[in-house]
Amino acid sequence: MILRRGKPSLYSTIRHFSSRRAVIYSDTGDPAQVLSVSKIAPLPDSVPPGHIGIKLLLSPINPADLNVVQGVYPSKPTIRDDLGTPSPAFIGGNEGVGQVERVGSNVTELTVGDWVVMTKPQSGTWASHAYLEPKDVTKVDKRVGETRAATITVNPPTARGMLSDFRTLSSGDYVIQNGANSAVGQAVIQIAAARNLKTINVIRDRPDLNELKKYLVSLGATHVITEQELADKSMRTKVKEWTQGKEIKLGLNCVGGEPTTILAKYLGHDAALVSYGAMSKKPISLPTSLFIFKNLTLYGYWQRRWYETHTPEERQSMLQDIIHLMIAGKLKAPEHEVLTLPESDEEATRTLREKLQQIDAGRYGKKLLLRFN
C-alpha cells in the first residue's frame, strides 16, 4: 500500500477504478439517442483472485457496435444490474486496448503495465476500467501503438481470414475487393501486399477521389478503380491485361447490390466470393450460371465465428502474425479520430451523440476511437 501511494500514476489509477465511467444504454435503439456517458458503480477495491484490473486506453466505435446498440446484431451483450444505474444497463463496445494496472492472486500470465486486447466478444469496452479474467484477453506488444492495438481484434483478422481461409493464393495472384477504403479493405490491401498478392480495389466515386486512390496505392494497392469504371465494359479488357489472362480466384465484398453483381463477373472458374458486409443494404444478386458453370462459391465471413471456431492457441498465433506485420511497418492503423470524452458526463454524452449523428449520416470516413481520461 505504501508503495502504491508512492507512485502518482498508480494513485490516480486507484481513484479511477473506484469512480469508473462508461458509455451505457438501457434499451436498444438509435445510438445517438440511447447511449449516455455515465459514472457507474465502483469496482471492489481489490481485484478478485484470478482476475486482472485494466484501464481502457482506447476503444473504437465499429459499425457493428452501433448495430448491437440498435438491437439488430446477432451478438448480444449481457445486461447488467450491478452498474448502479437506475435500471439494468449494457456497456457498449466490443474492441479496445487496456493496460493492466492490477493483478489478482493466481494470475501469472500478465503483469502490471502489460497491454491487453479483448478476445471475448461484447466485453463492454466503452468503459474506463474493468476487471477481467486473463482467458478473455490477449497481451499485445506495445510497439504496435495504442490505435493499432485498439483496432487489432476485428478488422485485420477479418482481412487475414478472408485472404487465407477460402482459396489458396500464390505470389502474383489477384484479389478483387469492393469497399476497398473500409478499415478491412485497407487491411486487405496491406496484408495482400505483404504476401506479394495483387489487388484490384473498387471504391465509390467521391469528391476526393484522387487523394483516396493515392492513399490506397501508398498502402500497397495494385489498382484502384471506381464502381463506375468496373461497370464499364472496357474494364474487362483492362483487367485481362493486368492479370495477363490469369483468372481471379478471390473476391471480397462488403457492399452488395449491383456493384457486387458486377464484381462477381470478374471472378474466374472455381473462385470464392466472400461477403463480410452490406454497405449498400441491398441483397447479393447473382446469376445462377456463375455457380453452375463457373463453380463460383459464395461465402460469408464473420470474425466472431472465427474466434468461436478456433482454439486459444490459434487465436494467439493469428494475433501475433498481425502484430509482426504491424511492427514490420506493413500494416498501418486505419484512418481514425480519437474522441477524448469530457469530464462532465453531460458534456461527454452531448459530444458523443453529436459524433454518432455524423456517423449515421454516412461517409464519416474515419474510425472513431473513445478515450476516457
Added chain:
Amino acid sequence: MILRRGKPSLYSTIRHFSSRRAVIYSDTGDPAQVLSVSKIAPLPDSVPPGHIGIKLLLSPINPADLNVVQGVYPSKPTIRDDLGTPSPAFIGGNEGVGQVERVGSNVTELTVGDWVVMTKPQSGTWASHAYLEPKDVTKVDKRVGETRAATITVNPPTARGMLSDFRTLSSGDYVIQNGANSAVGQAVIQIAAARNLKTINVIRDRPDLNELKKYLVSLGATHVITEQELADKSMRTKVKEWTQGKEIKLGLNCVGGEPTTILAKYLGHDAALVSYGAMSKKPISLPTSLFIFKNLTLYGYWQRRWYETHTPEERQSMLQDIIHLMIAGKLKAPEHEVLTLPESDEEATRTLREKLQQIDAGRYGKKLLLRFN
C-alpha cells in the same frame, strides 16, 4: 459372316449401321427450327480396332441439350464434316443408352448385347448408331430397363452428388428443395428416402396439384408444399414442428428469384444452398446477413464438372450405386414419354419440331425420349 447372316436381328442391325439416322443441326438456334432428322453417312462396314459399334436404344431430350442447340450452354459439341451433310453439322444429345452390336479387335471389356451409357459428354446420342471407344461408355445392368438406363448419367448423379458432396447428413436430417417435381427433384426425393433423410419439397401451384403431391409422396417425399405455402409466415412454425427444431443443413435450388430467397431463410446455421438450375430465369438474390451471421454457403452443381473431376473408377462406382438403388426398386424413371421417330425423315422432323414447340411453351412435365427404329 455366315453366322451373322443367320441371325435376323443382327442382319437388320447391319442394315442400320450402314444407313444410320440422327437429329442434327448446322447452326445453333431455336431447336424447333434448326433441328432435323436426317440420314447421315454410313459407318464403315467393320468397326475399327479398339472400338465398339452400338445401336442407340433410347436418348432423352434434356433441357440442357436444348440450351446446347441454342448455343447458350458452355458445353459445346464437336462440329463434324464426316456426316455426309451439305454443310458440317452437329449431332445433338448428351445422354442415352445403347446396345453393343459390334466389337472391334482389342476390346475385352464389352461384348455384343451389353448395354452402355455415355460417360463422355456431348457424344451426340440423338442418333441410331455410333462407333465409340469403351473408355467413353459405362456398362449398365439391363435390369434397370431402357428408360432408367437412358436417363442415368445426368439427373440421378446430380441428385446423389448434391446430397453427398456439400454437407454430411445423418438419418432423420431434413433437406429442402424447390422444383421438386423436376427429374432431378424426383431423384432427390428417392435417394434421400433411401438414406432415411426427410425432404421438404416445394413445387409451383398448378391445376393437378393434389395428384402431383400424391405422386411425390409415393416416391418418398416427406412433405410437399407450394411456393405460396412456403412464403406464408405460418409455414415457419410448421417447418419447426416437422424438423422438431433441428436446423436444415441443405437446400437444393433449380428455380432462382424470389422462391429461392424465401427457401434460403428456412436454412439453418452453416447450411449449404446448392443451385443446379434457374427455371425462373431470375438471379439468386439473398440478404448478406445469411452469409455473415448464419454462415450460409452458396454453391453451384454441374454434373459435367463432377465427371471431369472424378476418376473413371469413381464414375463407375457412382453409377453402380445408382443402379443398385434402381434394381432395389428405390429409384424410378422420371415421368416420361417415348417419341419413336417415323421412318420418313420429313415426317420425323415435323413430329420432333412439334414436340419441341410444346416443350418450349413450358410445363411439358414429362421427359421426352427419342427412339430410332
